[in-house]
Amino acid sequence: MAEYTLRVRRQKPEADDRGPAGPYWEEFEVELDPTLSVLDGLLQAKDRQDGSLGVRCSCRAAICGSCGVKINGQSTLACLTQIGEAQERANRLARETDAGADGDGDGNQPIVVEPMGNMPVIKDLVTDMESTHWKKIRRVTPWLIDDGNPPERERIVPPETMVDITQTIACIQCGACVSSCLSMEADPDFIGPAALAKAYRFVGDPRDVDTEARLNDLAQDPHGIYDCTHCFSCVDACPKGVAPMDQIMRLRRLAGHDHDIDDRNNGRRHETAFVKIIEKKGTLDESLLLQESYAQGIKGKLKPSKAAIKGLLGSLPTAIRGIKTGKMRSLPKLIPGIHPKLPGDAQDHVKRIYKHAEEHREELNLYISGVEDDEPAEVGASAETTVENAEERRDS
């Protein structure tokens, strides 16, 4: 048993004798075993102190998807987060932000619990998932479209395809990924990680006959598969290993590479440029990337189209932000030709990865191959996720 303070972002839906409607913070002291969950803590507060504390929950075991919240700023399930760990994280965060300050940052900090992001709040920790999450799920035609002619027995399909889509079927529709999605924050119309993962569930299902139409739809939609910025937040947030971003990357590969879908959003060209540059240079040259994606050959013979120039100009703020934050190299290095090569034999390594990726087409299924530690993990993933994000993946 240990004592914890839960600092809960509450929202009163209606005014009453206890106060006006609106958001406020309230702290609850709870006492429980550190291996129990933050949800157990919330329920204890609700049971013993204030029965009006609103939080959806049912299974207590990360199965029903009811209890999506933010804990210490991270989107997750309340029932899956051990309260002891949440405490450690709260303390760590306090230490990091108070690094210079003296005195405080020691001792136990309150564990901060807030409703999920990117969704309107109904009451306390209860959000309106209908208008955000479910509407988008319905957007991707979320049912199997078969040939209308089911056989007498089962459909015979390669066994690994069923294992494959089980990763996305494992989604419990909790909304944690939606809550954490950075693209969604910028573009509320973005179809989003959960719905796109749901889309892959059908695209990857050999029993579905509408693959091409589905891919085309998702590629052409300006809020579709190319609206994702590879930020990994959804992969981190997802409690069930669905890895929505990976599913989005697979949709892109299927759309752009396998089905040759040229989208209106320049998504495919951007991606092709990305891959080409890395192949050539062994590392990403952002200066080339913009130009290649929007206007291949802008410095060469081809004249860029109007749309391309518009796209390029539209990207300037991003480019400038990129330079400022150090994600893109500073101006002098933007001058073509002086982009440095990777040191040592790194360039060869990159080439080998490309060769491997071209010769072996392996679908990434983290859920299964990612946890097997007896055999060495296979090189999977589409080329760009491997190269671009290898490091981040190690950290996460």
Next chain:
Amino acid sequence: MGIISKVHPVRSHSNAAQGGINAALNPGDTWESHAFDTVKGSDYLGDQDAIEVMCREAPEEILHLEHLGVPFHRNEEGKLGTRAFGGASQARTFYVADITGQAIMHVLYEQLMKYSDLIDRYEEYFTTALAIDDDGNCVGAVTRNVRDGSMELFEAKNVILATGGNGQIWKPTTNALICTGDGIAMAYRAGAPLMDMEMIQYHPTTLAGKGFLITEGARGEGAHLLNAKGERFMEKYAPNKMELASRDVVSRAEQTEINEGRGFPDGTVALDITVVPKKRIHEALREIVLVGRDFAGVDITREPIRIKPGNHYTMGGVKTDVNGATSIPGLYAAGECACVSVHGGNRLGANSLLDTLIFGRRAGAHAADRAKRIDWSRPSRAILADEEAKIGEIMKRERATGRRISEIKHELGTTMDKYVAVFRDEEGLTKALETVRRLKEEAKTAYIDDRGTVFNQDILGALELSFMLDSAECTCIAALHRTESRGAQYRTDYPERNDEEWLKHITLTLDGDEPKIGYAPVTITQWQPAERKY
């Protein structure tokens, strides 16, 4: 047509079903074999006509689900593959990793979205009572919209209850917080008889304290049960089927080991999954890997995990026929809230999802047919006013007058887990019944904190508690009344099965304030009662 659910439908408890769903679909398997296993599993209390219907229709149901898009596990040839389950003479459990229930329910919800122009969904609407007209027909239900607190009377020619089990009456339980047996109590209050209420399944492998389930699939894949001395104790209790005997048998064996001092000090025995090949664990039991890691801090691929029997399933429920019809015209029940009875004294693993699907479909078809034949009968609006008044009264209660809802719930749960569990006797059951009756009184003055309209979960908790107390009372009375041991009912004071006196169902019908005991015969078609050996 409308579907009313107190939580978003995909949050329903069926998604917890990990292991799979049974059907005699493999070449060489027969529905008779499935039916016999079910009859034997039920300790001959199951109604054989109903069991025959279920087992005969099972293969079609699996194929139907497959055609709708459930990604069932395939064998190397790409055909449906099976795993072994307890109490079954053949491997006939079809599955999706260990998220079978979730996969099925999500696919069915996909179909609901697909046919949204035909079926209205009322998501987060809590049903508080059934509407019965002057002729005794069920003609609708009263609901509270959870989001805004408004009360509504739904009129219908038929009402089908599919409200699930009541595991929350026990603490701990593998059941979700929403499993409070609302439909069982609502039907009982409307006058429908309940049946087999004493038959409560304790699952052999649950995590101590927290009640989380480790699927039977783990034993199906070959995991062993060990006592603290490292002995594979099932050799003593079920030398042939070992860990895969019926659940009542395995739970009793574990509890005996624990009671006789061969368990671990924390009142558990061990489940050793490390004997299953690692690759197979990750492929077929990955949810259990997560449960072990996240909720027990154990890597099940490397070390045994401590488990004990825990409350899991209610075999009993609202008495229905093979079409899901209850004794009240227009009222149907299907799934865990119903008692057809296909599970009798003990349900076989992976037969419950099947029960929900087969009898859910049959109830739907029968109700649709009835709807065509009858005229509308309007419910009286008085019931709406009554329900509003009931809620208004709870909201107005003063704090000083009573206990907290959560306190009563806690006392109920621990009492039931102590006295109405794997081993029972008259003294304990009497204590349990007295406690339940006292709690029923206390619940009448229990207070809540939330007086609001929007998402007032507090008031719903109060309503659920009163539903739970009704079922708990029936369970205690039936368990006291059945003076024999059969299936999940093991009376230490009456340790033998007594077919002469007790090869019959106990029914309970509301009479005034208390249940009246009655009996229903067990239907026997081709399998005469025999001694049960595994």
